[in-house]
Amino acid sequence: MAKQKIVLAYSGGLDTSVILAWLKEHYDAEIIAFTADIGQKDELEGLEEKALRTGASKVYIDDLREEFARDFIFPMFQAGALYEGQYLLGTSIARPLIAKRMVEIARAEGATAIAHGATGKGNDQVRFELGVAALAPELEVIAPWRLEEFRAEFPGRAEMIAYAEQHGIPVQATAQKPYSTDRNLLHISFESGILEDPWFDAGNSENKDMFVLTVAPEDAPDKPEYVELEFEQGQCVGLNGERMQPLEVMEKLNELGGRHGIGRVDMVENRFVGMKSRGVYETPGGTILFAAHRRMESLTMDREVMLLRDSLIPRYSSIVYNGFWFAPERLALQALVTESQKNVTGTVRVKLYKGNVVAAGVKSPVSLYNPNIATMEADPTQAYNQSDAHGFIRLNALRLRVASGVGQNAE
Structure with missing residues (x-):
C-alpha cells in the first residue's frame, strides 16, 4: 500500500524543519x-537541499511573486484596507x-493532508x-503545535534544537535574533521574544540592526525625492513615466521607501x-x-461612493486579517x-522625506474637481448659486431646531 502523502508549508526554519522529520x-x-x-x-537559498536532507520526498519552491502582487496585494489596496488604523496586512494577505x-x-x-507550523x-x-x-474541504489539516x-x-x-541535532537536521538557531520574523513582497514583521514587552523601544539606536527593509528616518537622506505613480482603475501601472507590472511596482516602491525610512509601524x-499581541512592521x-x-481617489471618486466604501474598510480589513479571503462576503x-475604482485613473506625485509620504500633486483625465466651481472668485459656469445655500442650510437645520425646542420644554 502506498504511503500517505502530506504537503507541508515549509520555511526551512527550526520549527518546520523539526515538523518535517516528526x-x-x-x-x-x-x-x-x-x-x-x-x-x-x-x-x-539552500531550501531545497535542506528539505531533502531533512527527509522530504519532493520539494516545491514556486515563484508566486507576480500572482501575489497582482491578485492579492493590489485588490486589497484598492479596498483601502488598513487593520485597526495601522496595519497594512502584509502577513495576512500572503x-x-x-x-x-x-x-x-x-x-x-x-496527497490526503496538508500540514503547517503555525502555533x-x-x-x-x-x-x-x-x-x-474553502478550496478543498476534503483535505485533512495537521497542525502539530x-x-x-x-x-x-x-x-x-x-x-527542538536537540531533536534537530540528533536527527542530523541542518538548522541554525541562535540568540542573535531574539524575535521571530516573516518577510514577503509587501512587508517584514517582527514579533515575540524581546518585543513581547510593549515598553521596549524597537526603534531606538541600539536596535537599528533589527530592521531589514528601511533605514531609520533620522538616517534617511536630507534631500527629499519625488515620485510619480500612474493609476488606471485603482491599480498602479507605472512609476515616473515607466509602465510596470504589479511586481515591478512593489519592488521599486520598496526600494524607494526603504531608502527614505518610510513604512515603520509599531502596534499592539x-x-x-482573542488575545492582544505586539507587532513591529516594515512596509515601505x-x-x-x-x-x-x-x-x-480624492480627485476622482464620488463622495457617496467613497463614504460607502470607507464604511466597509474595517469590515474588509478584518475579513483579510481573520483569514476569510475566499469567503463569499469578501468576494461580494x-x-x-x-x-x-472605475474612474480612479490619473497621476499622483508624492514627496518622500525622512519617513513621510507627502502629497505633491495629483491630476486625472476624469477628475471630479472643477476649479471654476470651487473657486472663491466669480463662477464663470454659474453651476453654483450661493443664494441656494440659504435653503440648503435651513432644511438641514430643521431637526436641530426641533430637538432644541424639545430640550427647552423638558427643562
Missing part, C-alpha cells in the same frame, strides 16, 4: 515540502495564496485552515483568537502605494470595490 516519523508518511517564493529574497497553492499541489500529488495561539493557523476549508504529543515532546526551543493589535512600498492611491465586497 511528521515523517509519526505518520509514516511521504512529506512533500512546499515553499512559496513571495519575496523572501535570500531566505530561500496566507490565502500559500493555502491556494498547497491545495493545488496536494491534488496534483494525490495554536496565532492567527496564521486560522488563515491557512480557512483557506483550505495543537497536538498534545508534539507539545509534550517539544516544550521549548532547546528540545487584536488577534482573531505599501505605505507609499496606500497614500498615493488615497490621493488619487471586492465586487463593490472594483465598481468603485
Whole structure:
C-alpha cells in the first residue's frame, strides 16, 4: 500500500524543519515540502537541499511573486484596507495564496493532508485552515503545535534544537535574533521574544540592526525625492513615466521607501483568537502605494461612493486579517470595490522625506474637481448659486431646531 502523502508549508526554519522529520516519523508518511517564493529574497537559498536532507520526498519552491502582487496585494489596496488604523496586512494577505497553492499541489500529488507550523495561539493557523476549508474541504489539516504529543515532546526551543541535532537536521538557531520574523513582497514583521514587552523601544539606536527593509528616518537622506505613480482603475501601472507590472511596482516602491525610512509601524493589535499581541512592521512600498492611491481617489471618486466604501474598510480589513479571503462576503465586497475604482485613473506625485509620504500633486483625465466651481472668485459656469445655500442650510437645520425646542420644554 502506498504511503500517505502530506504537503507541508515549509520555511526551512527550526520549527518546520523539526515538523518535517516528526511528521515523517509519526505518520509514516511521504512529506512533500512546499515553499512559496513571495519575496523572501535570500531566505530561500539552500531550501531545497535542506528539505531533502531533512527527509522530504519532493520539494516545491514556486515563484508566486507576480500572482501575489497582482491578485492579492493590489485588490486589497484598492479596498483601502488598513487593520485597526495601522496595519497594512502584509502577513495576512500572503496566507490565502500559500493555502491556494498547497491545495493545488496536494491534488496534483494525490496527497490526503496538508500540514503547517503555525502555533495554536496565532492567527496564521486560522488563515491557512480557512483557506483550505474553502478550496478543498476534503483535505485533512495537521497542525502539530495543537497536538498534545508534539507539545509534550517539544516544550521549548532547546528540545527542538536537540531533536534537530540528533536527527542530523541542518538548522541554525541562535540568540542573535531574539524575535521571530516573516518577510514577503509587501512587508517584514517582527514579533515575540524581546518585543513581547510593549515598553521596549524597537526603534531606538541600539536596535537599528533589527530592521531589514528601511533605514531609520533620522538616517534617511536630507534631500527629499519625488515620485510619480500612474493609476488606471485603482491599480498602479507605472512609476515616473515607466509602465510596470504589479511586481515591478512593489519592488521599486520598496526600494524607494526603504531608502527614505518610510513604512515603520509599531502596534499592539487584536488577534482573531482573542488575545492582544505586539507587532513591529516594515512596509515601505505599501505605505507609499496606500497614500498615493488615497490621493488619487480624492480627485476622482464620488463622495457617496467613497463614504460607502470607507464604511466597509474595517469590515474588509478584518475579513483579510481573520483569514476569510475566499469567503463569499469578501468576494461580494471586492465586487463593490472594483465598481468603485472605475474612474480612479490619473497621476499622483508624492514627496518622500525622512519617513513621510507627502502629497505633491495629483491630476486625472476624469477628475471630479472643477476649479471654476470651487473657486472663491466669480463662477464663470454659474453651476453654483450661493443664494441656494440659504435653503440648503435651513432644511438641514430643521431637526436641530426641533430637538432644541424639545430640550427647552423638558427643562
